Amino acid sequence: MATTTPGLQSQLMTLNLGPQHPSTHGVLRVVVTLDGEEVVEAQPDIGYLHRNFEKIVEAWALPGVIPFSDRNDYLAAIANEVCVCDAIETLGQVELPDRARWLRVLFAELQRIISHELWYGAFGMDLGAFTPFLYGFRDRESGYLLMEKATGARMLYGFNRVGGLRNDVTDAWLKELEAYLDFLDKEAWPEYMKLLIDNEIFVLRTKGTGVLTQEQAIAWGASGPVLRSTGLSWDLRKKRPYLVYDQLDFAVPTGTHGDNYDRAMVRMLEIKESIKIIRQVMKRLPDGPVLGKARASVRLPTADYYARQESPRGEVGVYLVGNGRPNAYRLKWRAPTFSHLQLVPLLCRGVKVADMIANLGSLDVVMGEVDR
C-alpha cells in the first residue's frame, strides 16, 4: 500500500497499459494500479480481438473450421489446425494416411521453432534489448519462407484437410529444411544464447522474478513451458501421445524455480528438441499419399470429443459436439494463454513495472487465441 510520510500525502496511480502499447503483444489492456514504481494490482482486460469464431463455425461445414483455427493462435497456426483436424477425424472416423501423420508432426515442430523464435525476440525487447529481436526475426523469416514454399502461405496456412494435408512436400524442400535446421542448430541457437540468455543483465533481470510454484501453476490451469518451468514434466506429446510422437525420441525440458529465467530456458531447449524431432521425422518419413479418399463433407455422429495437443504455448484443445449434421453443434477452443493470462494479477502483485512487463513477456501471450 501507499507509504505515507507524516505531512506528505501519496496517492495510488491507475495506469491503462494498452490496448495500444509497445509491449502488450497485441491488443491486451492491463489496468495497473501503481504505488510509484511498484505494481499494487494488475488486472488484464481482454476482448479487444474477439471475433466470435466459436459461434461462426457452427454455421460452417466442418472443413471450413480449419481456416478459423489458423486465426486463433496466429503465431502457431499449424498447431491449431492439427488439433481441430484431430477432433474432426476422430469424431467423424476419417482415416488419416501414414505420411500425413508424420508430416503433421514435422510441420507442428517447425511451427514450434518459428513461434519460439518470435518469442525470443519479443522477450528481449520487453527487457530493453532491441538487437535480439532482429536476430529472432531473421530466422523466423527463413522459417516462414520454408512454410510458404510448402504450404503456399506464410502465417495462416489452411494447409490441413480433414483426412490429410493439402499437398505433399518435395525432396528439394526437405533439403532446404535440412539446411535451415543445420544453420539453426550450429549458428543461430548458440548466437541466441550468447546474445541474450547468457547475458549477465538478462540473468539478473529474470532469475527469481515472476516466480510461479507448481501448485499455483496447476491450480490456475497453466500448461506448456509455463507449467514445465515449475519442474513438472507434463507434455501432451509424452503423456497423451498423438500422431506419431510415441515413436520419436525426444526429451521434455523442465525448469526448477518457475521463474522468468526457467521459462526462457525451457523454450530455448524446446527449440533444440524440435530440431531433433524434425530430423527424425525426415529420416523416417514413409511414402504414400498425404490425403485420404476425398470427401466433400464429414457428418459427425451425435457424440462429443475433446482433442488436445501440445502447441508451442501449451495445451490447445478442441471440444467438438456433433449432432448428425455436416457442421458442428458446438465447438469450444481451449487456449493455453487464456489460462496463462489469469496468472498476471498473481505474478505482478508487488513487483516493479519493469518486472511486470517481463512477466507478461515470459508468458508468451497471443491475444488471437485468448479472445478468439
Add this chain to the structure above:
Amino acid sequence: MNDVLAAVLEAIAVLCYVALNAFVLIWLERKIAGHIQRRVGPLRVGGPGGALQSLADGIKLFSKEDFRPGGRDSLVWWLAPLVSMTPAVMVFIAIPFGQHLIVHDMNIGLIFIASISSFGLLGVFMAGWGSNNKYSLLGAMRAGAQLFSYEIPAILSTIGVVLAAGSLSLETIVAKQSAHWFLFPQILGFIVFYIAVLAETNRTPFDLAEAESELVAGYFTEYSGIRWAMFPFAEYGSLFTGCALATTLFLGGWHGPLFLPGWIWFLIKTYILVFIAMWIRWTLPRVRIDQLMDLGWKFLIPLSLVNILGTGAYIALVR
C-alpha cells in the same frame, strides 16, 4: 563591445559544432545499430551510406505538426526541451579540443562542467511533469532518481585525476598528461566515470527514463516534431561531452603518439568512446530501477571513494 561580439561568435561556433556533431552521431548510431543487427542502416539519402539522413530527418521534424497535449502545464511543458538542451550545449565551452583550442579555459573547468550538466535533469523532470501523462511522469521520476544517483560517482571518480594533476583547469589536466595518461593509475576512476556517463546520457543498459517497452517513450512521450528533437539533441550532446571529458581526464586529451594535430587525436579518442557506448547500447538488455540504484550507491560510489583514498595515499606517501 568587442567582448560581446566575441561572446556571440563563440556561441555561434559552439552551436554549429554541437548541431553538426549531433547529426554525425545520430547517423553513426543508426549505421552502427544497422550493422550490429545485420541490416545496413540509412542508405539512400545524400551520398555514400545515407550520410545526409539526419539532415532529412531534421527537415521532416521541423515541418511536423506542433502537437500539444491537453491538460499540460503550458509554461513548464514549453520550457522543458530548452532547459534540457541548453546545459548540453553550454558544457562544450569548457572542453579543450586541442592545445589552446578551447572556448574558455576556466581554472574551475571541471566544477563548471559538473554543475552545468546537472541542470539537464531539470529539463527532463519538467518534461515529465508538464506533459500531464502518466508514462511521462514515471519516466521523469526514474530519470530524477537515476541522474541524481549517477552524478555523485561521476564527480567523485574525477577527483583522483584532480588530485594527481593538482588542478581543476582542464587544459592543465591535459598538459600534465604529456608523459603518461591518467588512464592506468586511475583505471578505477575511468571505469566508474564511463559507466556514470552511460547512465547520465540515458543509454541502454540504463535507459530506464525512456524505456520503450515499459513507458512508451518515457518523459518525452507527449513531444513531437522539433520539440521532441531537442531531447535526442541534448542526449547526443551530453554523450559527446561525457566521452570528451573522459578523454580529457583519462586518455591524455590532445596528446598522441604520432605527429597529427592535437585536435584530431582528441576527436579520435572521443569517437572511439562514443562508438563503445553505441556498441553497448545495441547489445545489452536494460536493468531494473532497483538494480540501477544498487549499482550506483553500493558499487560505483564506494569504488570511486576507494580510488580517491588510494590516489591520496599514493600522493601523500610517495611524493
